[in-house]
Amino acid sequence: MNRGEIHGCIEAIVRELYPQNDGAISENLPVLGPEGVLDSVLGLQLLLKLEERFGIVVNDEEIDGENLSSLGSISRFVARKLAAN
């Protein structure tokens, strides 16, 4: 799976959880975190969908702003996890 496909999948999941946004989702849109558009419960839902869709396991220490704050950072994080598997 290339980077564009990963990004597309994640964008689709975010759209599903954040239907209020009917326009384009920017790479820098804060998805999770204190400023994020998804609260912690929706964030958990996102994380579970990522694990299921990509077959990855997100560890506790990986849950932080660096890996999961925006669409771009989530895509990069998932790509790294897939490459490591």
Next chain:
Amino acid sequence: MTRVPLIRLCHRVPLFMLLGRAIPVDWYYHWIKSVAPLIGRFSRHAREQQHYIRLALAKSHSAEKQLDIARGNLIYRKWRVCLQVAWPNVAARSQQWVILQGEENLTRLARAGKGAVLLCGHSFGFSGMAVRALAQRGYELVRAGAGREPARRRRAWGDGDFQRWQYLGYDGDYWQRFRVLKQMHETLTRNAVLQLGIRGFPTGSPADRVECVFGPFFLDRKILRLIEVLQVPVLPCFVVCDQTGRAIIKIFPELAPSAKHIVASFGSLYADYLRDFPEHANIWKRVVQQKEF
């Protein structure tokens, strides 16, 4: 009295612990019951609690009944502190003073292997006792809450049986709360039981409304959404004390993890418990002040 110094002496000071173990648990209860009227008369905090109970229940209960409830509430609150302090010494004898009803509802889910949420009213009854008593019977339990752990728990419960259950404290920043939610999910995937307390709010969506003896309240939408995300069956659980101080833990049959179903079924049970055991609710001040409880 608030710190129950005599109980603390018997159960926490090494030289006195043998004495603490030898004293039957119901003796402590009778002691609490006998000193409660004095506390009610002289403690400013107790008088304040009585005042709020009278205000909250003014429309639904007679003055005499309000006084009974206020006295019962005082006894119950002191008894709860007493059990917390004494637990490490008396847990082994818990079958004498903890009555568990509906355990089959939990064992059925444990055999199915998918985990379960034990759902309690946030400020009703001694829900913490359910965790200790069930852990004592061999279930793997995780309790989630906002308290400072584990130091506080260790102080309250000692270093004994608490190790069979885990506490997830969601104090902290967004990412810490997020990690705790993830840990809750992992807990359930390994077939443990997750205990959650649900708050009541003075306002909310009509879909979450529960009719109660003191007026309507609204169940916490965030917990309802979390349950829908976790997708495991929900067991309503309430803990009250009988006239002799025995803790009665009642586990009700499972509910589907749907907000609508939980509001209808759990909400109705919660309202019934608040009506039938108002002395076991620690909510009255907040009800009067129109705050979440």
